[in-house]
Amino acid sequence: MPVHRQPGTLVKDHTFALPLDHAQPSGPQIEVYAREVVAAGAEADGLPWLLYLQGGPGGRSPRPIGRDSWLDRALRDFRVLLLDQRGTGRSTPATRQTLPAVGDPAAQARYLSHFRADSIVKDCEAVRRTLLGEDGRWSVLGQSFGGFCATTYLSTAPEGLREVFVTGGLPGLRSTAEDVYRAAYPRIERKNLAHYARYPEDAEAVRGIVRHLRDREVALPGGGRLTAEAFQALGIMLGSSTGSHTLHYLIEDAFVPGTAGPELSDSFLWDVQRQLSFAGNPLYAVMHEPIYGQGSLAPGATDWAAERVRGDFPQFDADAALAADAPVLFTGETIHPWMFTNDPALAPLREAAELLAQRTEWPDLYDPAQLARNEVPVAAAVYHDDMYVDTADSLATARAVRGLRTWVTDEFEHDGLRASGGAVLDRLIRLARGEL
CATH class of the missing domain: 3.40.50.1820 (Alpha/Beta hydrolase fold, catalytic domain)
Structure with a gap:
């Protein structure tokens, strides 16, 4: 060896x-x-x-x-x-x-x-x-x-x-996947508010990026789609020691002047792809909710718990935030079905991921x-x-x-x-x- x-x-x-x-x-x-x-x-x-x-x-x-x-x-x-x-x-x-x-x-x-x-x-x-x-x-x-x-x-x-x-x-x-995410969204919101308190200028900058993404199709360099929801997923950075600062520097470099007006810069899109792509760790997305499955605790499926629970926290709705001129909140360590459409590293695993999300027979851990x-x-x-x-x-x-x-x-x-x-x-x- x-x-x-x-x-x-x-x-x-x-x-x-x-x-x-x-x-x-x-x-x-x-x-x-x-x-x-x-x-x-x-x-x-x-x-x-x-x-x-x-x-x-x-x-x-x-x-x-x-x-x-x-x-x-x-x-x-x-x-x-x-x-x-x-x-x-x-x-x-x-x-x-x-x-x-x-x-x-x-x-x-x-x-x-x-x-x-x-x-x-x-x-x-x-x-x-x-x-x-x-x-x-x-x-x-x-x-x-x-x-x-x-x-x-x-x-x-x-x-x-x-x-x-x-x-x-x-x-x-004794926490189910649903329990985990119901507790997670308030913590994610607190991390967002701390970020915007640290970098208040980011609130308008983020709204500008989300408006841009709502108005047009944007492709990442690796072929994935950058939607408003995908951009919000950058909030996963906010739980680390330097994540808020790194996110701020990414946001401040978002736009460059193009021939038809402001457009998202190549450097920004590369940095976003590096943060969002699951090419290096697809199991993180595929197995993220199954790791909470325990048959004696919750005999049902995990069934995309983060996506289901998100609907109970309307403050994460980007369109509502834009309409109210409020800060757009980033999400965090949450996995959603659309990721298996947007990300080329995950798209071929979409059907297997769906079957795992609907699986009900998980041994206790x-x-x-x-x-x-x-x-x-x-x-x-x-x-x-x-x-x-x-x-x-x-x-x-x-x-x-x-x-x-x-x-x-x-x-x-x-x-x-x-x-x-x-x-x-x-x-x-x-x-x-x-x-x-």
């Missing part, structure tokens, strides 16, 4: 052949890739392992360059394994290019039903046994959706865990009884007004997990793990070990 040296680190590749469905180990196989990172000079030190679970769903693990970001802190104590969760990165991909080989949309939907936290945890356990042996235990760091996976891990395979750190990712154990008797040390950073994960849900889950210690902070946004360097991880390590 390839081994590389980067500044201050040694990096090694690992690939594992695993079942698509762990209940059928002799059935179709997939590959799962992981990157091992250890501090230079510590290769033979017998350091304990830290498994990193990325946010998403559908996000590949970080691509490190030396001891960057939180890795610098982690490598003091651990040998780190950066997992490309199934379907992402260098693991067997699940995209518009690869899924047709699986079969028709119904076959694709069945295939993709194995790409939730329960299957990811089973992958982790197979990898753990391979690298550490049957009785070996490792620590887990879960960011955002990775924290959801870590909570499933605590529910279903705690025997493999030494300790768990969660950043912005304690899920609602969390075991409240097991969590109530948990013996694994757990520490979680809960961000005070996290746009992506409901703070109330996170705190309720923290109370439901025996021994879990929380750090509630408004110092960081949802990306605090990355933005803080090693500060967030350092605090969680000390919390879990009783040093704070």
